[in-house]
Amino acid sequence: MSFSQDLAPILDVVKRIDPSFGSVDPEQIASHAEDAHRYASGTAKDRFLLSAMRLLALSGNGHTCLIPNDAIHVLPLRFVTVGTSVFLTKASTPVAEFAPCKLVAVNGVPVKRIERAAECLLAGTSQRKRVIGPLLFAWPAALVHLGCASSGDKTQYQFETGDGHTAKANVSISDAVPASEFYPSNEHGQVDPVWSPNGFVAIHDYADDGLALTLPSFFDPDERAFPEAIDRAATWVRSRRDGVLVIDVRGNTGGDFLATMPLIDAITESARTNGCAVLVDKFTFSAAIVFVAILRYRLKRKLLIIGEDMGDGLRFFAEGGLIELPASGASIRYSTALHDWENGLADQTTPPEIARQIVAAGKLEVNRTWVTTPFDATPKDVLYRQLINDLA
Template sequence: MSLTEDLNQILETVLPTDPSFQQIEYAVIDNCISETRRYALEGSTEAFLMSAMRLLALPENGHTRLIPNDAITVLPLRFVSVGRSVQLVGAFPEITAPRGELIAVNGTALSQIEAKAEQFLAGTCQRKRVIGPILLAWPYALARLGISSNGGTTEYRVQDENGQITNLKVAIGNTVPGSMLYPRNEHGKDDPTWVPKTFVEIKDWQDLGLSIALPSFFAPNETTLHKAVSAAVEHVRACPNRTLLIDVRGNTGGDFLLTMPLIDAISQSASKQVVVLVDKFTFSAAIVFVAILKHRLGNRLKLIGEEMGDGLMFFAEGGLLELPTSGAVVRYSSAFHDWKNGTTDKTTPPEITRKIVPVGALKLDLEWVANCADEDADGTFYQRILSSVST
């Protein structure tokens, strides 16, 4: 097998199926295909992957993208976007690395690197912030972006919370499989192997209200998510006069249809303020969950956090394509979603069409990015949010 076969799978499966490409001029697509084919014929795997990333990023639809994580090796550092900064949150044990904000790589300011990387990253600005940090640890990507290494090392300038600057040098040959530090569904946690221990976490804060954390709608099976949603429904219906805090930060999606009973319960039972916490790692079905709640509750819903990872108009459904030669994965779309205007087209599945509502916009009522101190203290962050709502 060759990289040409990988490209053919993209051309035969993704481009004809994915409606998000219909808005792109063929000449632009053809130019990207030609570059990707050239690298495929050369057998240059990493060059092929980055060119394919650029091709699949053309529609600016975050659901459509090449995910290189399983196919590449990276320097043993984990970078994660926090707010509008990129933080070094972890490293392999053999490297003594400071935690803190990334300022520059090989003397180039992070803002300049991000501007150069944009064309390779799919989706909104927030989606790019989620999936972009892997490029900062991928030696080939840095070289392609013109961030040349010096003397066989990559130098990172990191600033800790006290303002102290550290210049961390890592040998470019010291790499590990990308998937060890950067999961396919990036959740923003320090630990890349994080998976939710439970799909609903409910806490009663007495006079302040009730919190319900929903970390993921990607349950291992429908029964697991159904049980979690049912438990949340029971608590909501039992506490109709309580302020509710719903946390979907880091929820990358799943099946929003299975969450409809909870949406119904909140809509029918919550008589006080409903607060929803969101962040850039809130995607897909989790965004739809918030959108339907906003449509039903109107001003009774208060949105706190940061802009989510997608807008209200996007392409989704589709599937995953495993590329046999490179080992990369392609995520592609097949259906149009318009939760902004409440419109559909022939690609929108009937079950989605029946639920589509015109939300208009999902604007933050309060921008609030939690820091580590907020999250470390048991319940401190939730209590602060609930207190701010009740005052």
């Protein structure tokens, strides 16, 4: 099968549609496009997809990428980056007995060396690469491409268990399953790949001490439930002006930040006295980052950012859409509009409704580093209570 029909929309994105390629050397684009064309003419689907990943990663823009999840098979292992380490969180083979555990090496090659080799395939910040990169550790074709090919039918993994011991396990390549079973296209970083948000807002009331809001997603395809949830959260926030406020947007991959403005207004009014803490992580993306940026701009030092760097910086290209590739079954996400929340700038590509809201938030530096691991079973209610007590 030829994948030339898949290459056409990819080249259209790179050369015409997506403004994030505007600063890329044309000769570099031409060189990688030639590689992709060569593999598109062959029958090795995975090799073509890897070449397309590298081409699209040239933009350096995390929103612009090839998403191979629906087109490839992987070993039945789910890897997720926690902090800067890769963890096995779930498996459908005997390897499951080790989960959760830290990944040390694949086929004798250390994880860090594989990550360095994979950087050219992954676009965006180092944090975004840590979000989408773990898929490569379970993708046999990618392991070959990255210089750690398996010996025969077995792929050997070396792990470090929770008690500090080392374990090795072999997984048969013939056990491979569709990647989407273990790696959702919209990676959320949860232990279980089938996790989905349970509602848009969870309210945790600690009486006079404070209030915590969990905001797992800003994406509502029906555009009805989300505004209602935001209004309800805003009402709660306005009713509790004397307590500490904690907002949790870890794992929130975005959606419609404009619909969150009533809550942003309520937080701004209520947090001016006691301040506000917001929890973020590398799985905080897009509209959730904008949500934090506006709060930082409005509250200044009254906003305490706790966690780790988010999945993007404050200057990125977004909007755009998704194109399904008919021959391979993969898809590409492209961008059409500039968002510059660091400097407060817009250009002709920025939608007017977004340009009207853009502010110069500066650098969103984390005030307190805090990352949990799969070994930490502390319930959210207990965590929020601890934070509120610390901040009171």
